[in-house]
Amino acid sequence: MAFNLCKYTKSRLLNHETRWAPEANYVATELTDKKASANPTKTFFVKMITKDILLEDSILDLIDNSVDGAWRSEGSRPMGLSEGADLSEYSISITLSPTSFRIIDNYGGMTLDDAVNHAFSFGRQATETNEDYSIGVYGIGMKRAVFKLGTDIKIRSTFSDENKQRVAFAVPINVQTWVTNDAPPWDFDIESDEPLEQDGVEIVANGLTPGAVRSFESPSFLQNLRRTIARDYTLHMHRGLKISINGSLVVGAQIELRASEDFTPMHVEYKDETEGMEVSIEIIGGMLAPPPDSSEPDEKADSENSFGWYVGCNGRIVLAADKTSVAGWGVDGWPAWHPQYAGFLGLVLFTAANPAALPLTTTKRNVDTASEIYRRARPRMRDLTRKWIDYTNARKQAPDEAKAKEKDAALVSIYQLQKVDAVKLPALTARSAPAPANVHYAVPVTRMKKLAKALGSINLAYREVGLKSFDYTYNDLVGEE
């Protein structure tokens, strides 16, 4: 049974002044010819769309818009590893401080049509199709991002029309004024403007939200933002895209795997289809670093290292170093992540002309695990992971042989990997070893650090310090074996 919330006005919804508690006889007599007011208020809208997104993701949304622009300027082609595209002409500059935020790009600008029909309308029209290998799939990104950032916003665009005439316009948004009138249509004023230096888009936010002020004050937020950008746009940066924060260029993260006679990373490519839309999938994976000698959780938390699965959608990394059920760990016959499996890196790249076909969530910070394309890729990811897990198990019985082979494997950029159907890992010969004795004890961290330093490096893992001090004492008191 559905209730119609009679006369439940917008202001009441917002202010929570009154809680409506229906009584049976009242409902029976009053609900006959009433309708629910489904009209949201702007205040409610602004609050809701910004609630479930992190500030960092909002900034990435704005970068995505710029990257989509660059991609369109370059002719909108697939973003596989081997596809050639030169983005070195393009740059995105972000300037932020506790008082203001600015992002400017030189990607040719947003056209007036784009502004009227997409960027500043609410939700894309159903008939619209996107065939441009973009990632701005929901059309909500820019509005959500600017609302998240501040209350006094100005978006400026300069583009060259089909007659090569430069056209410049600006969209000023004062959120406080804008929310005062809820009557449809919800539009923004577009006004003419002085042209920008280069064709592109500039977004300036002042009157920063408290969350933005707090974050932009934090050096750790800024460093982490750099790291996220370095990682999530590394494929674009590899093609020459430049992104700078407060004047300093972000260097794209290197994605590498180890290769040798015994170790060959997997690199396969195949095509799939969903609702008539074609998707190209590339899966790469293998050893990034030798596995740890111990499977004990060490000082470095699993969350801090770069092992695990990465997922990219049209070039943008949306899931990084995943060790959870999103990639498949602990479900569908995969074991759950364990520190023993450290050293593994897998990357799966989905590329589609229509971004709606991609396994992408609205925040673009995760994978839509319900996507059929993604579900069909998972068994291949699992098989690769399984081989690595088996290797780390076998390795325990032949650690010396494994270490010698791992030492010979050198880092190779993922762009240089040949197509190989399945990962190759060394077959190890198990040796019989005496039963191990495990030692576990606690000492003050300051003493541990001093001993680590005396044993050669202040950064030695605690386990290493334990082993070295055992060996030292053993040699001293028992003698060499």
Added chain:
Amino acid sequence: MSSFDAINYSLRPSKSIQRQIVFDGVRLLADVMDLDRLAYVGFGSIWFTDFVIAHKLLRIDDMVSIESDEIGYSRAKFNAPYSTVRVEHGLSAVILPKLFDDSLLAGRPWMLWLDYDYELNDSVRDDVRSVIENAPVDSILVVTFNGLDKKYGQKPVERPDRLRELLGPVVPDELTPAFCKAEEMQITLARLGIDFMKSIAADIARPGGFVPAFRILYRDGAPMVTIGGILPVRGAARGVRDLVNATSWPSWPSKPITAPPLTMREAAVLQSLLPSKTKLSRTDIQNVGFDLEDEQIEAFETYYRQYPAFAQIVS
């Protein structure tokens, strides 16, 4: 070995100058913050030098000294200079959380000077974090630690990772060993330490934030780093920011303080040449009958007002 067994605290001229520079800054802060009921928390050792200045210069009555050493605690109690100085026995990591709940100290601003005689390590970091998370509004935090590069790894190449382990994400990925050597290390430690403090305050959304206000590099023997700032009430943040960003703010000297240890006679003769319209030169010093390095002359000229006057009593 505790520092009071190593050296008489008061006899280090650079340390003494540094101390005065910190208190000069705090005195100015009283114009923009309500510091009437300021309490002092520090490591008074057995000398209580900073406590005496806090009482005389800032008129602070209620003071707490933290002392972890067993014998040191007994001596500290014996040497406490005023009736309002309370000595707490234990590690700062244990005592600080108790002080956050102390009825005498609750609801009033504190000046905390965590003056460690060792390097920035895990426990120092944790103390700093807990103070920024828990200290009352309008509190002032000053932290001093050893900035000798080797304390953070014997080889330069180890030091960036050590700093990452200590301070987490504020350490830039591009920090190279070159920034972790000799004097650069002190500068790096000060910068990252302050970034760490700012980040903690931002992460827990302290309403007035953290305003960096103290950055003093000095050395008598070991190179030391003093950093800190203010945790103002929201309404005072702007005034505090304006004050510490002004060129007249004393507690952020651009150069390290390396004051020469001088005899009373040398100090008195040098002082008689100051203030001088022109910069003192080595020849000027030679003309009055002795000699000093250029760096030492500059340091004395800059800080002669704060240069300590000590006399040794020969029995």
